[in-house]
Amino acid sequence: MKTCYTFYKRFRTCQTGGRGGAIVLKDKYLELLAKEYDSEEKVITELINLKAVQNLPKGTEHFVSDLHGEYQAFQHVLRNGSGKVREKISDLYKGILSEQELNEFATLIYYPEEKMQRIKNSFDRREDLELWYEVMIERMIKLISYASSKYTRSKLRKALPEPFVYIVEELLYKTEDFANKESYYNKIVQQLISLNQADQLLIGLSYTTQRLVVDHLHVVGDIYDRGPEPDKIMETLMDYHSLDIQWGNHDVLWIGAYAGSQVCLANIIRICARYNNLDIIEDMYGINLRPLMTLAEKYYDDNVPFRPKIQSGYQPSEDEIVQISKIHQAIAMIQFKLESPIIKRRPYFNMDERLLLEKVDYERQEITLEGTTYPLENTCFATIDPENPSRLLPEEQEVIDKLLFSVQHSEKLARHMKFLMKKGSLYLKYNGNLLIHGCIPIDEDGNMEEMKIENQTYAGRELLDQFEKFLRQAFANPNTIDDLATDMVWYLWTGEHSSLFGKRAMTTFERYFISDKTTHKEKKNPYYYLREDEEICRKILKEFDMNPDQGHIINGHTPVKEIEGENPIKANGKMVVIDGGFSKAYQPKTGIAGYTLLYNSYGMQLVAHQHFNSKEEVLRDGTDVLSVKRLVDKELERKKVMETNVGQEIQEDIDNLKQLLKDRYLK
Numbered sequence: 272m273k274t275c276y277t278f279y280k281r282f283r284t285c286q287t288g289g290r291g292g293a294i295v296l297k298d299k300y301l302e303l304l305a306k307e308y309d310s311e312e313k314v315i316t317e318l319i320n321l322k323a324v325q326n327l328p329k330g331t332e333h334f335v336s337d338l339h340g341e342y343q344a345f346q347h348v349l350r351n352g353s354g355k356v357r358e359k360i361s362d363l364y365k366g367i368l369s370e371q372e373l374n375e376f377a378t379l380i381y382y383p384e385e386k387m388q389r390i391k392n393s394f395d396r397r398e399d400l401e402l403w404y405e406v407m408i409e410r411m412i413k414l415i416s417y418a419s420s421k422y423t424r425s426k427l428r429k430a431l432p433e434p435f436v437y438i439v440e441e442l443l444y445k446t447e448d449f450a451n452k453e454s455y456y457n458k459i460v461q462q463l464i465s466l467n468q469a470d471q472l473l474i475g476l477s478y479t480t481q482r483l484v485v486d487h488l489h490v491v492g493d494i495y496d497r498g499p500e501p502d503k504i505m506e507t508l509m510d511y512h513s514l515d516i517q518w519g520n521h522d523v524l525w526i527g528a529y530a531g532s533q534v535c536l537a538n539i540i541r542i543c544a545r546y547n548n549l550d551i552i553e554d555m556y557g558i559n560l561r562p563l564m565t566l567a568e569k570y571y572d573d574n575v576p577f578r579p580k581i582q583s584g585y586q587p588s589e590d591e592i593v594q595i596s597k598i599h600q601a602i603a604m605i606q607f608k609l610e611s612p613i614i615k616r617r618p619y620f621n622m623d624e625r626l627l628l629e630k631v632d633y634e635r636q637e638i639t640l641e642g643t644t645y646p647l648e649n650t651c652f653a654t655i656d657p658e659n660p661s662r663l664l665p666e667e668q669e670v671i672d673k674l675l676f677s678v679q680h681s682e683k684l685a686r687h688m689k690f691l692m693k694k695g696s697l698y699l700k701y702n703g704n705l706l707i708h709g710c711i712p713i714d715e716d717g718n719m720e721e722m723k724i725e726n727q728t729y730a731g732r733e734l735l736d737q738f739e740k741f742l743r744q745a746f747a748n749p750n751t752i753d754d755l756a757t758d759m760v761w762y763l764w765t766g767e768h769s770s771l772f773g774k775r776a777m778t779t780f781e782r783y784f785i786s787d788k789t790t791h792k793e794k795k796n797p798y799y800y801l802r803e804d805e806e807i808c809r810k811i812l813k814e815f816d817m818n819p820d821q822g823h824i825i826n827g828h829t830p831v832k833e834i835e836g837e838n839p840i841k842a843n844g845k846m847v848v849i850d851g852g853f854s855k856a857y858q859p860k861t862g863i864a865g866y867t868l869l870y871n872s873y874g875m876q877l878v879a880h881q882h883f884n885s886k887e888e889v890l891r892d893g894t895d896v897l898s899v900k901r902l903v904d905k906e907l908e909r910k911k912v913m914e915t916n917v918g919q920e921i922q923e924d925i926d927n928l929k930q931l932l933k934d935r936y937l938k
């Protein structure tokens with residue numbers, strides 16, 4: 272069914288003709304379908320199957336955002352399904368097993384390889400270990416049977432560890448005459464143990480459990496920047512069974528760099544230098560930083576505000592810190608210079624006030640902003656010609672050209688960026704909810720804010736669609752580096768009407784060089800306070816043709832300051848902001864270590880995560896750093912697959928199969 276369906280969809284999107292064309296396509300599709308379903312029985316069986324799936328409870332959706340390179344913490348949340356694994360274990364075994372046993376079992380499922388090793392080391396006698404295997408296999412099978420109760424057998428089969436599918440199915444589908452077969456099942460388990468397969472089986476079943484508790488993952492933006500391992504997050508996502516991504520401003524910065532935007536590229540390197548993560552660029556993505564280092568050594572000295580923020584983990588030496596400070600200055604100055612020509616050639620970006628290098632009085636080391644003059648501190652203007660401050664030195668130009676070449680030839684980065692494009696979008700309408708990283712630009716009265724691009728004016732959904740079109744165009748043409756599409760990717764990072772940024776201006780320059788903190792403030796779009804208002808959220812949902820009675824808006828991007836009493840659930844539950852601070856750098860602001868959202872057939876739940884220190888700690892202490900749950904919404908009736916996006920696709924399949932039945936078989 273899938274092949275034909277995708278084929279037909281592709282056909283439909285290519286279709287340009289009128290209704291006549293559509294009919295021809297439909298006929299062609301039915302012809303294809305008839306090849307796959309070449310008998311009346313096959314059509315009927317599939318119809319029964321699809322109808323049954325429609326009536327199953329909807330699968331669990333899991334929402335995360337603002338991962339910011341925090342791979343370990345993200346892994347933990349994925350592995351424990353934001354507490355779902357522990358919840359299922361408790362449903363089955365609370366009161367039967369002790370707290371410690373429940374924790375141990377949960378930890379085994381989260382980190383099976385490591386936990387298994389620890390447990391095995393704790394046994395002196397083989398018999399005890401074998402007994403443990405038997406008990407665990409039985410518990411695990413029971414748990415899987417329970418966790419898969421709302422899935423079809425075929426879906427469960429796909430989630431089972433491949434080498435053991437047949438055996439596990441035997442164990443799972445024990446019928447009532449179990450008593451007669453008891454010795455048969457025991458024999459299977461004992462055989463597995465004696466053939467040294469128990470470890471592999473338990474590891475496989477642990478991953479099956481993780482997979483079963485979450486049906487679909489939404490990543491509501493900002494995978495990249497600040498934290499140390501975004502590349503590993505990408506690899507994890509690429510292996511994940513079902514997901515979508517809503518790009519964050521940091522993600523489009525990386526996409527922009529790959530798509531040829533030199534200013535985006537300067538930004539990603541600057542941020543990596545700032546957070547002591549240059550090895551992501553060099554070692555993880557194989558981008559050669561040598562030319563930049565040489566330039567940095569030539570023109571810059573140690574400069575304290577440009578020293579990297581050091582978090583836990585690798586501690587650089589004093590020499591390295593000084594070297595990073597120089598690189599940081601070199602790339603920051605290249606970035607500021609590169610901004611200028613874009614601002615000048617795109618007047619409708621309305622960013623003239625950001626032509627800061629041109630406002631500086633280089634003699635007096637001062638700058639005048641909105642009528643006030645500020646002294647500049649810790650400046651590093653060695654490569655600046657005061658007559659033409661935005662002009663790159665030939666050697667700076669050479670550095671950024673070489674960096675771009677290197678970025679565009681990184682095989683790993685290419686894979687990651689293509690995946691981001693394939694699975695990502697600027698916003699997503701999914702099962703009645705609107706998912707978007709940042710905001711919908713609105714004015715103080717809650718009207719959609721307009722932006723003029725060339726000679727056309729756009730607002731609301733149309734504006735976002737336009738942004739996405741530009742982004743895709745820039746990505747498709749990586750060799751064109753100064754066209755509107757490529758400039759627009761940078762605008763998405765920093766422009767006032769960008770749905771990913773949504774602040775008047777990014778005050779990076781001020782934060783480096785001006786001590787008066789009033790200049791650091793980034794004025795937010797009214798969206799960020801009006802979203803507390805239910806009516807505004809309803810209006811936005813309507814703008815996207817969504818049902819405001821049913822839908823929610825789900826945002827990331829702005830850390831929710833729980834510590835100051837901010838509530839992530841806003842507008843009478845219509846708005847949920849899930850940026851709780853996976854990013855270690857932001858945890859002191861939020862007071863927690865991230866939010867995630869779960870949406871199953873019973874409703875939505877927000878989970879607040881407490882600090883995640885390390886996998887080692889979980890393994891050692893067996894405890895889970897979990898999580899307060901708050902009910903966002905409760906469905907009056909259990910939601911079924913037929914009410915979801917997937918359900919709609921299945922309905923189309925059903926309609927087509929019925930048509931086939933009528934046209935070809937019931938004549």
Ligand SMILES: O=P(O)(O)OC[C@H]1O[C@](O)(COP(=O)(O)O)[C@@H](O)[C@@H]1O
Nearest residue numbers: 493520521774777778779793828829
């Ligand atoms: O904390 P840093 O690294 O100085 O970054 C601050 C910058 O990051 C931003 O907050 C954007 O990043 P977020 O999307 O993570 O909020 C800018 O508005 C701001 O200028």
Ligand SMILES: [Mn+2]
Nearest residue numbers: 493519520828
């Ligand atoms: Mn963001």
